[in-house]
Amino acid sequence: MRAPVIALLLACGLAAPLRGQADTPIRLEGRVPPAVAEAVRAIADSVARAGLPVRPLFRKALEGGAKGVPADRIIAAVGTVASQLAQAAQALRSEHVARDPDAIEAGGYAINAGLSAGQVAELARGNRPPQAVAASLQSAGTLAALGVPPGQAVALVHEWISTGRSPDQVLLLPQQLQAAMARGASPAQAASGIARGEQPGASGNHPEPPSHAQDRSHRP
Amino acid sequence: MTDGPGYHPMVRRLLDGELTLQDLPPELQSEGEAALRSILPRCAPPPVSFSPSFEQRVMAAVRSRPRPRPRNAWGWLGEVREIRLQLRPRLLALGVLAGIVLVALTSRLRSGSLAGTAAGGGTDSVYVRFVLYAPKVSSVALAGSFNEWDPTRTPLVPAGETGVWTVTLPLAPGQHTYAFVIDGQRWLPDPAAPAVDDGFGHHNSVMTVTATGGHTS
Numbered sequence: 001m002r003a004p005v006i007a008l009l010l011a012c013g014l015a016a017p018l019r020g021q022a023d024t025p026i027r028l029e030g031r032v033p034p035a036v037a038e039a040v041r042a043i044a045d046s047v048a049r050a051g052l053p054v055r056p057l058f059r060k061a062l063e064g065g066a067k068g069v070p071a072d073r074i075i076a077a078v079g080t081v082a083s084q085l086a087q088a089a090q091a092l093r094s095e096h097v098a099r100d101p102d103a104i105e106a107g108g109y110a111i112n113a114g115l116s117a118g119q120v121a122e123l124a125r126g127n128r129p130p131q132a133v134a135a136s137l138q139s140a141g142t143l144a145a146l147g148v149p150p151g152q153a154v155a156l157v158h159e160w161i162s163t164g165r166s167p168d169q170v171l172l173l174p175q176q177l178q179a180a181m182a183r184g185a186s187p188a189q190a191a192s193g194i195a196r197g198e199q200p201g202a203s204g205n206h207p208e209p210p211s212h213a214q215d216r217s218h219r220p
Numbered sequence: 221m222t223d224g225p226g227y228h229p230m231v232r233r234l235l236d237g238e239l240t241l242q243d244l245p246p247e248l249q250s251e252g253e254a255a256l257r258s259i260l261p262r263c264a265p266p267p268v269s270f271s272p273s274f275e276q277r278v279m280a281a282v283r284s285r286p287r288p289r290p291r292n293a294w295g296w297l298g299e300v301r302e303i304r305l306q307l308r309p310r311l312l313a314l315g316v317l318a319g320i321v322l323v324a325l326t327s328r329l330r331s332g333s334l335a336g337t338a339a340g341g342g343t344d345s346v347y348v349r350f351v352l353y354a355p356k357v358s359s360v361a362l363a364g365s366f367n368e369w370d371p372t373r374t375p376l377v378p379a380g381e382t383g384v385w386t387v388t389l390p391l392a393p394g395q396h397t398y399a400f401v402i403d404g405q406r407w408l409p410d411p412a413a414p415a416v417d418d419g420f421g422h423h424n425s426v427m428t429v430t431a432t433g434g435h436t437s
Contacts, residue, residue: 026368060419063369067407069420077419113416138395142426145416168430171395175428178414182253184246 026058032065032074039075043082052085053101056108084108091117092124092133102134110141115150126158131167142174147187156191231255237354237400240411240423256412345390346429350400352376352410355383357402364398364424366391371401393431397424 028037040061044054060081064074088107092100107120115123115137123140127133136157143153160170173194180190180198233239234252244252354360360376366389367373376385397416400408409415410425418424 031370059365059368063363063418064420066363066369066371067418067420067422073420080419112419135394142395142414142416142428145426146414171428171430174414174426178241182241182249184249 026055026062028058028061028065032061033071036061036065036071036074040078043075043078047082047085050086050089051099052082052089053105055101056081056085056105080112081108084111087111087117088120091121094121100133102132103137106134106137106141110137110144113141113145113150115140115144115154119150119154123154123157126161128161131161131170135167135171136161139170139173143177143187143191146174146177146181148177148191149188152188152191156195159195227251227255234411235353237352237402237408237411240409240415242415344431345392346431347388348391348427348429349386349388350376350410351384351386352400352408353384354400354402359403360385361401361404362387362389362398363401363407365396366398371404376400391427391429393429396427396429398427399424 028040032040040057044057047057048054057078060078061074064077069077085104085108088111089104092103092107103124107124110120110123111117119140120137123136124133127136140150140153140157143156144150148156156173157170160173176194177187177190180193181187185193227235228248228251230239230244230248231252234241234244235255241249241252241256350362352360360378361371362374362376363369363371374387374389376387378385397418398410399418399422400410402408407422409423410427413425413427415423416426
């Protein structure tokens with residue numbers, strides 16, 4: 001009977017850490033004041049019961065703690081994130097992606113950037129493979145955060161998807177916008193120019209942002 | 221203060237990391253961009269490349285070396301050897317059961333809160349080099365969504381006395397928010413990346429990593 005016992009112990013030993021990770025996604029101890037940790041856990045419990053991802057809440061709390069933000073503002077910001085996740089999940093429910101935590105998190109990000117719940121649903125509805133809903137929402141959210149009117153941001157991402165652009169091209173729309181804005185265009189003008197097919201870097205001398213550069217793919 | 225070749229004072233502040241491109245008035249945007257572009261060669265040297273035969277030569281040299289003999293019991297434990305496994309029916313059944321339990325558990329985790337944030341769900345990483353020109357500071361670190369906003373985890377390394385600080389790290393494809401931390405206290409968005417409201421009255425930078433290793437934003 002020794003072998004079955006070993007197999008059982010192995011299964012239990014591997015399962016226990018996995019269950020532990022599910023209960024405590026990110027440690028808050030020592031990173032935020034105890035009152036913040038307690039409040040965030042309470043918010044996270046109710047968010048988890050609703051089937052929503054809790055990791056964005058912990059991450060927002062850690063960001064606030066690292067930046068030395070007062071406790072009440074951190075808790076308020078975490079509450080806002082929770083509310084935006086709930087709105088995003090509600091908007092995505094009818095689009096059959098309500099169980100995708102990445103899409104919900106990206107939807108919350110887009111709502112925070114200024115998109116309405118209706119626009120989040122619209123973007124998810126117009127999505128088509130291989131484009132990930134989360135990537136479309138992130139891209140539209142960043143466009144809106146950069147100053148593009150939310151409706152125009154949604155329309156631009158929609159157009160990119162419907163014309164068969166690759167997922168990477170959709171993800172890189174904010175970079176294109178930034179390049180156009182660096183040449184003096186307003187966010188709305190830059191978005192219109194991209195929609196018309198104007199390439200800010202068409203001359204071939206479009207600079208890579210100096211502060212970071214991708215070196216090469218790594219396949220672990 | 222940066223000594224540029226006759227740059228406007230606001231452009232010099234951009235190079236010092238005190239302003240972002242968006243902070244510049246429209247008439248200074250192109251000058252600011254050109255100034256940033258001029259420091260790019262110094263900040264981001266091209267990656268080292270190896271000839272195609274390099275790996276073959278290295279592996280040939282490794283294989284030609286004699287395998288060391290284990291000196292003691294501990295050495296024997298660590299020695300690589302061939303192992304033959306023979307499953308008995310009862311053990312096999314239990315193993316399958318354990319596998320089903322594990323698959324069920326990991327499926328639950330994937331559909332829950334622990335799923336990764338990278339759009340597209342890919343697990344491949346892409347090496348990204350961060351560079352900041354920050355003279356006369358004693359430390360620069362990177363904090364963001366990829367390191368749980370911990371400024372102690374990802375310090376940048378100074379390139380001599382040039383004022384250029386760099387770090388390279390693997391990131392999952394998708395969108396990441398981050399900021400530089402100067403001297404452990406001052407949070408600075410990346411001057412060359414899109415900035416978004418952080419909900420605390422400041423700004424974070426946004427970077428997009430693509431699975432094809434193309435561009436960032």
